[in-house]
């Protein structure tokens with residue numbers, strides 16, 4: 001290899017390595033992207049009134065979730081790989097907005113459906129599947145309320161549903177989150 005060719009070769013190698021490093025830094029973990037896609041599909045089914053399909057998809061998604069924290073991570077901001085639900089739902093309590101309510105109602109219900117299907121085995125300090133299902137059902141019902149309230153553009157009902165949703169998050173965390 002002559003000197004010129006060698007220089008070119010080194011340059012191309014550096015560019016390739018650079019692209020690899022950048023690529024791996026920019027994209028979230030594969031499982032996270034998969035969970036996100038699955039939740040979006042369930043939300044779409046809920047939005048279209050296909051409750052049975054949503055339940056089936058949720059059972060499959062729950063089986064694919066190896067670590068509950070990966071699922072819960074989807075509540076985080078979009079720039080951290082989530083749906084921005086945690087902040088969005090809290091905002092709705094202060095500023096009930098029909099557009100944001102519509103965006104988050106079905107997503108929140110989809111999350112609830114998968115959380116419900118992901119009930120843990122019994123543990124100490126009231127950590128039993130029944131308590132889990134209770135919080136998950138409250139979350140799901142309040143999320144469905146949110147979707148309907150947003151459809152009717154009923155600010156008061158949007159706010160009430162958002163409060164119920166937050167209560168379900170906090171209630172479950174107080175028992176099940178370390």
Ligand code: HEC
Nearest residue numbers: 068069072073075086132135136139168169172173176177
């Ligand atoms: C049925 C129980 C339950 C409900 C309902 C629930 N969570 Fe969680 N959540 C958990 C548990 C358990 C953990 C801890 C997971 C772990 O670290 O293994 C957790 C962890 C989290 C985390 C930390 C995830 C991370 O990035 O590490 C966030 C954020 C979160 N939940 C948001 C919410 C929000 C917002 C709601 C309501 C809209 C909610 N959760 C409803 C059980 C629940």
